[in-house]
Amino acid sequence: MIPVVWAALIIVTLALQSALLPVFAFNGIKPDLLLIITVSAGLLYGKEHGVGVGFFAGLVQDLAAGGIFGLNTLTKILIGLLAGSAERKVFKEHILLPLTAMAVTTVLSYGAILVLLMLFGYKVNFVAAAVNNLPPQMLYNMIFSVPLHWVVYRLGRWRHH
Numbered sequence: 736m737i738p739v740v741w742a743a744l745i746i747v748t749l750a751l752q753s754a755l756l757p758v759f760a761f762n763g764i765k766p767d768l769l770l771i772i773t774v775s776a777g778l779l780y781g782k783e784h785g786v787g788v789g790f791f792a793g794l795v796q797d798l799a800a801g802g803i804f805g806l807n808t809l810t811k812i813l814i815g816l817l818a819g820s821a822e823r824k825v826f827k828e829h830i831l832l833p834l835t836a837m838a839v840t841t842v843l844s845y846g847a848i849l850v851l852l853m854l855f856g857y858k859v860n861f862v863a864a865a866v867n868n869l870p871p872q873m874l875y876n877m878i879f880s881v882p883l884h885w886v887v888y889r890l891g892r893w894r895h896h
Contacts (some may be wrong), residue, residue, distance in 0.1 A: 740890060741776075745792050748772055748883075749799055764868055766875035767844070768883060769796050771833070773811045774840050775880075775887040777818025779827055789815025803855065810847045814840050833884035834877050841873040 748768045756765040769792040777785025793808030800807065818840065825832055845864070853859045 741788055742791065744772065744887075744890065745769065745788070745795055748792075749795050753799060761871045761875075762867070764871045764875065766879045767841075767872070768879060769793070769807075770811065770814065770840065770844055771837060771876060771880050771883045772887060773815045774818045774836050775833065775884040777815045777820075778822055778825055778832065778836055778884075779888055779891055780819075781822045782816055782819030785815030785817075785819030785822075786812055787815070789813070803852070806848060806851055809851065810844050813847060814844050817843065827888065830881065833880035837876045837880040838873055841876045842869065845869055845872060 752765070752768045756768070759765060773785060773789040773792050776788035789811035790808060793811030796807040796811070797804050818836065821836075845868075849859050849861060849864055
């Protein structure tokens with residue numbers, strides 16, 4: 736898929752994630768649509784796409800969020816690389832692919848962010864985060880993963896026709 740289409744998809748997704756999804760937040764937790772797009776890009780199109788989309792999605796998210804700059808960029812690059820490494824090993828049209836992938840990558844992404852925060856000197860309560868925050872985050876990401884995976888899949892097929 737051409738970079739302009741990816742950029743538009745990421746920017747529209749960020750706008751939705753920033754403007755609309757806080758309404759549906761549970762204790763401040765909302766789905767990470769940019770993580771879902773990064774994972775889908777990697778699974779469907781390989782490591783290079785996963786890393787590229789992860790970099791741009793994380794960078795845009797870091798710029799919009801105003802938190803620790805680079806935290807989202809680094810974790811999304813790593814998740815894009817990981818998802819892209821599985822590209823040749825998965826059945827791309829199967830409905831369980833985005834659900835399973837999001838369950839695994841949400842845990843890995845969340846864990847990576849907590850470890851990075853700890854390395855930056857922040858106090859991190861891993862148990863409280865894992866018990867209180869991770870389950871709703873994972874559920875939200877899994878719910879939104881199927882439609883977003885389908886969008887990324889269809890956009891890629893549209894370009895090849």
